[in-house]
Amino acid sequence: MKIADMNWMQIEEYLKTDDRVVVPLGSVEQHAYLSMAVDMILAEKVAVDAAEPLGIPVYPAIPYGITPYFAGFAGTVTLKVSTYVALIQDMLDSLKRSGFKRIVLVNGHGGNQPAQSAAAEWMLNNPEVKVRFYNWWNAPKTLAAVREIDPTSSHASWMENLPWTRLKEAPSPDHQKPPIDYQRYAIMNAEESKAYLAEGNFGGWFQRSEEDELAMWNVAVNETRAILEGPWS
Template sequence: MKIAEMNWSQVEAYLKRDDRAVLPLGSTEQHAGLSLSVDSILSEKVALDAAEPLGVPVFPVLAYGITPYFLDYPGSISLRNATYIAIIRDILDGMARQGFKRILICNGHGGNNPAGSLAIEWMADNPGVQVKFHNWWNAPKTFAKVQEIDSVASHASWMENFAWTRLPGVTQPTQRKPMIDLAYMRVLDPAGVRKYLGDGNFGGHYERPDTDMQAIWDVAVAETRALLEEGWA
């Protein structure tokens, strides 16, 4: 259930019977011909689909992340590391104060990994509160399913092309783009990154059949739900 569809008294009542919650993390950045909000859309949806049968509330996705390399693509917004960490810390502080003691961070963007390091530090300062940091797209079972379908998959490629991240009227290229040299890209400034990447896809096909995508999604939802159900101290 969405926090956005609850009022404060409903949350208070929930906290009398359970202390779990999910915080999705996303980004607003280029994804070739897909939505600029791919990472936010996917992290929030996988969190909602996983949490719904359990009745666990999902907070609104934090739709901005750390993505400085894409700043020359219009619509891409990046937060500084210090800003981002401060925001995550404040959110966790607020959740803990209100009684959420088991928090799953469902992350949809690789650049947000500093939030995972923060979670470990934050737990040391907040005994009794547990935080799991979950990169949903490369969690073991989900990534294994991706590799089973097509081993050439990366940013803005077919593996992020779901029915809910596509844009009406946008036709995807039919060719398979060669994989980029990620190490080389990492030494480029934003202008260089755009020149090197072109449309923004890191490599691979641009789309695959919806049956393949649903198979991946089913594994991702189940793997995320298991983290909510199991493994808490």
Template sequence: MKISEMNWFQVEQYLKSDDRAVVPLGCTEQHAYLSLSVDSILAERVATEAAEPLGVPVFPVVGYGITPYFMAYPGTVSLKADTYLRMLTDILDSLRRTGFRRILFVNGHGGNTPGHTAAIEWMGQNPDCRVKFHNWWNAPKTFEKVKQIDPVASHASWMENFPWTRLPNIAQPDHQKPMVDLDRMRTFGPEGVREILGDGNFGGRYQRSDEDMNAIWSVAIDETRALIESW
């Protein structure tokens, strides 16, 4: 159940019998021909679908993250790392203050992973709470399913191309893009990254069948749900 579809009376009643919460973490950044909100869309959707049968509330997705390398692509928004980590600890402080004690961050953006360290530090100051940080897309079972379907998968490639991240009337290229040299790319600033990447896909096909994507999604939902249940 989404917090956006609850009032505070309902949350207070929920907290009498449970103290779990899910917070999706996304980003606003270039994803080639896909939505700039791919990471936010996927994190929120996998969190909501995983938590729904368990009755655990899901908070609105945090739609901005750490992505300085894509700042040469219009529409990208990047937070400074210290801003982002303060924001996450403020969220945790608020959840603890109102009664939540077990929080799962469902993260959809690799640049946000410093948040995991912030969560560990926060638990050191709040030993009555537990926090899990879950990168849903590269969790063991989900990423294994991706590799079974096609090992050439990366940022803005087919592995992020779901029916709900595509844009209407935007055609996807029908070829497999060579993988970029990531080590070389990481030595450049935003303008150099754009020159190397071009459209933004790191490498791989741009789209695969909905059957393939639904197979990955099913594994991701089950893997995320298992984390919520395993408290």
């Protein structure tokens, strides 16, 4: 259930019997022909789908993350690492104050990795609270499902081209892009990155069949649900 569909009294009542909660982490950045909010949309969607049968509340996704390498693409928003770490830790303080003791950060963007270190550091001073940082898209079973269909798929490829992220007015092409040279890409600045990536796909098919999409998504939802279930000790 979404926090957006609850009031404070319902949250207080929920906390009498359960102390789990989910916070999706996203980013607003280029995703080739797809929505700028892909990472935010998918992190929240997989969290909500996974948590619904368990009755665990899910906060709205934090939309902004750390993505300086895409700063050359129009519309991208990137936070400083220090800002992001402070945001994560302030949020955890608030969740603890409310009474949540088992918190899952469902991450949808690779650049948000500092949130994992921020959560680990925060737990040093809050040992009574458990925080899990979870990258939904590269969890073992989900990644295996993706690789089985397309070993080269990556950022802005078919694995992110889903009914909730594609744009009707900007259809994706139907071919497989060769993977980028990650060693070269790692040292590029934002403008070099834009020139090198062209439309933005890192490699792989731009689109696949609905059957392939939903098969991958079901694996992702079930794997995320298992994280919410535990173990927690």
